[in-house]
Amino acid sequence: MKDFQELLAEARKCRPKRAAIAVAQDGGVLAAARECYEMGIAESVLVGDAAEISRIARERKIDISNFEVINEVEPEDAVRRAVQLVREDKADILVKGAIKSPVYLKGILDKNTGLRVGRGLSHVTVFEAKAYNRLMLMTDAGLNIMPTLEQKIVMVKNAVCVARSLKIPQPKVAVISGQELVNPDMPSTIDAAILSKMAERGQIKDCIIDGPLSLDLALSKEAALAKGVVSPVAGQADILVLPNIDAANVLYKSIGFLAGANIIGLIVGAKVPATLPSRADSHETKMASIAMAVLFASKEEEKLQLSPSAAHGETMKIAARS
Structure with a gap:
């Protein structure tokens, strides 16, 4: 859509x-x-x-x-x-x-x-991505404050259910972090890598997950090409999974106030x-x-x-x- x-x-x-x-x-x-x-x-x-x-x-x-x-x-x-x-x-x-x-x-x-x-419950945002001519989703800007890996699994599954109701049969999920390399000092990169592997092994179904990905890589094929990142999700993300509520809420407000996008949100689960x-x-x-x-x-x-x-x-x- x-x-x-x-x-x-x-x-x-x-x-x-x-x-x-x-x-x-x-x-x-x-x-x-x-x-x-x-x-x-x-x-x-x-x-x-x-x-x-x-x-x-x-x-x-x-x-x-x-x-x-x-x-x-x-x-x-x-x-x-x-x-x-x-x-x-x-x-x-x-x-x-x-x-x-x-x-x-x-x-x-x-x-x-x-x-x-x-x-598990989570907040799923749907917004009009005018630059991409389609609806995109984001989680979690309203409920899970500092989500654990287990909570992130729930967040992904709930967001995938919403995406599929929007006729996105196999959504591409970008697990966002500050960088695209796994860094033991950055827990969000470790969670992202685990989520990606879980999807690869069929533990999380009906979607393609990759991470960690920085936001530019999730949204831009050109950025992925420039950085030499090969990913089935880069530049094609349907769902953005943010590491915590602070990052998600800042992105939520930025999309609305700076980009002028229309945004809706649901509590799912x-x-x-x-x-x-x-x-x-x-x-x-x-x-x-x-x-x-x-x-x-x-x-x-x-x-x-x-x-x-x-x-x-x-x-x-x-x-x-x-």
């Missing part, structure tokens, strides 16, 4: 999903929810301060008459109620509204009342995909976030339908944790 317009078009082909919007008193989120409803992508349950939701909708001339509104004035309570809707199978995706990310993530990650189902947009994002970007969550949820549903035993196992796991 080249851009978010193609992503929206693909999401429209899916069965509509039900979105639980946590702290829905946000003009951009309400506009995004309305447009997704009109496009047949998703219907929404608006959880938050009902009076404030109505006021904002009235001021912005956004019709919310087709949506259920659940009054929860306190943000923490609104997140808890939205998460509960998902746990009770009354919503297919979770959407972040006018709430700070730590409060939202706390509701998702709560061991007793959250959305963990035994898989929970019971359902959860959007993680910036509160400053446009309603168009928030709409693309909802569409990405719908598309990913649909593809995961298809995988379970193709594997009845897996579906049964997942149902049992979810039931055991509910």
Whole structure:
């Protein structure tokens, strides 16, 4: 896919999903929810301060008459109620509204009342790479602070699942470090080399991994040629795996503010995909976030339908944790 317009078009082909919007008193989120409803992508349950939701909708001339509104004035309570809707199978995706990310993530990650189902969780970013005329992915700018090797394996697998839902059948994964040579004094280079070898041996499937790679090598064939680096990923990366949240967040903000790219983010690995947009994002970007969550949820549903035993196992796991 080249851009978010193609992503929206693909999401429209899916069965509509039900979105639980946590702290829905946000003009951009309400506009995004309305447009997704009109496009047949998703219907929404608006959880938050009902009076404030109505006021904002009235001021912005956004019709919310087709949506259920659940009054929860306190943000923490609104997140808890939205998460509960998902746990009770009354919503297919979770959407972040006018709430700070730590409060939202706390509701998702709560061991007793959250959305963990035994898989590792990670943040996957999708952005429009205009210079490359395609969508690209990055992980992890929002959840895993200083990921271990085990967490990086989860990050790669989750990102590959998202990439495959975007019709990238065998994504090329660049594990980013400060240099392209393995250096015992730089742990990120060692992790990158291990991940690369694991993919080569079939321990991580459905993708091609190479690393360590510096960012220029991941993005530029010319840089690889100039440095004499031979790699099946160099200059062709679909997924960028950053060594820690600092590096990932700096790249995330740079892509958005310096390159002017549109960016969406998902929390992947929970019971359902959860959007993680910036509160400053446009309603168009928030709409693309909802569409990405719908598309990913649909593809995961298809995988379970193709594997009845897996579906049964997942149902049992979810039931055991509910």
